[in-house]
Amino acid sequence: MRVGITGEAPAVILPQDTSNQNKRLTGISIDIWDELATSLNLDYELIYNDSVTQTLKKLANQEIDIAIGGITVTEKNIRRFDFTQPVHEDKISVLVPLQSPTLWTIIKPFFGWAFLSSIILIGLCLFVVGNLLWLAEHNKNSEQFPKHYLKGVREGVWCALTTFSTVGYGDRYPVTNFGRFVAGSWMLISLVAVTTLTAGIATTLALAFSAQTYRNLQSPSDLKGVRLVTISGSKAVEWGQYYQGRIVEVDSLSEGIRKLESNQVDGVLYSRLALEYYLYQNPQLPYGVVDFDIGTQNYSIALTQDNPLTEKLNEQIVSIDMQLRFQEFKETWFKSQLNN
The missing domain is CATH 3.40.190.10 (Periplasmic binding protein-like II)
Structure with a gap:
């Protein structure tokens, strides 16, 4: 046979x-x-x-x-x-050049909606809590929370901010029952909020100051218009076309790597197993496999x-x-x- x-x-x-x-x-x-x-x-x-x-x-x-x-x-x-x-079944992924981070790639995560929305939400909460503290305190505790709205709310926001940051200078504190209820509730909320925000900022910083980044590829939708080389006759061709990549077909992975090295393409689209093995055999090369998969192929x-x-x-x-x-x-x- x-x-x-x-x-x-x-x-x-x-x-x-x-x-x-x-x-x-x-x-x-x-x-x-x-x-x-x-x-x-x-x-x-x-x-x-x-x-x-x-x-x-x-x-x-x-x-x-x-x-x-x-x-x-x-x-x-x-x-x-x-x-x-x-x-057997294998995932399809992309091999791309690694790039040193630019100034924009460092600061870009801080302009993402997830990060900005967290900051906006915290600012809104501080404003609301500041107003509640002023409403509760400005009549009986006007020395710390003046009756004048802007001055009083300013002190209320300051009190909420020091509580949120867990610093709590003690220069502003509520004396009424409702004011203490607001402050106590805000303390409990702050414990959860600070933990969540700290984790989010740590992740953002880790991404921002990563030593190497991939070529702006964070999800399969980013493949649109990207020049991708893959093996002719493989399922990767269909997946690449599905995500509207500019597909170049070759006969072997080594031929595809040569096209990547000569900047004829932006990435190699193929079996994750084969791509990771190639890097295992050639650890000196400035390439990496992206963190996401775009599909599967059955052999x-x-x-x-x-x-x-x-x-x-x-x-x-x-x-x-x-x-x-x-x-x-x-x-x-x-x-x-x-x-x-």
């Missing part, structure tokens, strides 16, 4: 010595196929191909019987081939149409729980790499 294989590391890893590479391929996809083939007593020959497009072309021409590796189920492919149940085994082996493979995939086995393969494989 002729089994075509293609994909990016760590799914398919080429030997450094490329002579007789078919017998020396390693990787997670190889482990998956080997387990399935062993369970079905299949004899096979692995035939490596440089790209998904080339592999599927050979499958369409019946030059191979099965295609494994970086094969995703797309609307176009499902019309031409049989596919098994997914052998399956492709076969010629009406292939009787499809049903047998599906039975094995379900019985073995291949999604779980893939996770085990991945963890085992990464541990072995870390120990090398």
Whole structure:
């Protein structure tokens, strides 16, 4: 049986010595196929191909019987081939250059609506509490809270502010029952508000003074109009088009990285596993994978149409729980790499 294989590391890893590479391929996809083939007593020959497009072309021409590796189920492919149940699922993300923060990126978080709305809300609360304290105190405690509205409310806001900041100078304090009720309630509210605000400011500062930032990509909606390179024939193409990115298709991840290095594109859109592995292998590169995912892609085994082996493979995939086995393969494989 002729089994075509293609994909990016760590799914398919080429030997450094490329002579007789078919017998020396390693990787997670190889482990998956080997387990399935062993369970079905299949004899096979692995035939490596440089790209998904080339592999599927050979499958369409019946030059191979099965295609494994970086094969995703797309609307176009499902019309031409049989596919098994997914052998594993992966997230789609973006590899982008890291940038040193500019002055604007440092101060930008402080102009965000979440931060500004918190400040506005606190200011409004201080004003309201200041007014309530003045209403309660200006008749019986006019020395601390003058009867003149502006002067009295000013002192009320000052009292509310010192209470809120937990400083409490003691130069202004209520003496009436209602005034003490307002002040006491405000103390309890302040405990919660200060904790929440402190956490929010700490997060904002951490973001603002981060040593490196991504290229203005905070969510999938930011991909609109961004030049993205991805692997031809993968599900990532459809996801990139869905978010209106300017998609460039190539045959391999290494080719996509070269386009990123030469500034022909703004990012590489592909499997998070493959992108993170690439960075693991090349830690010196000034790139990073963004913190969000834009979709998922299921990897399956492709076969010629009406292939009787499809049903047998599906039975094995379900019985073995291949999604779980893939996770085990991945963890085992990464541990072995870390120990090398």
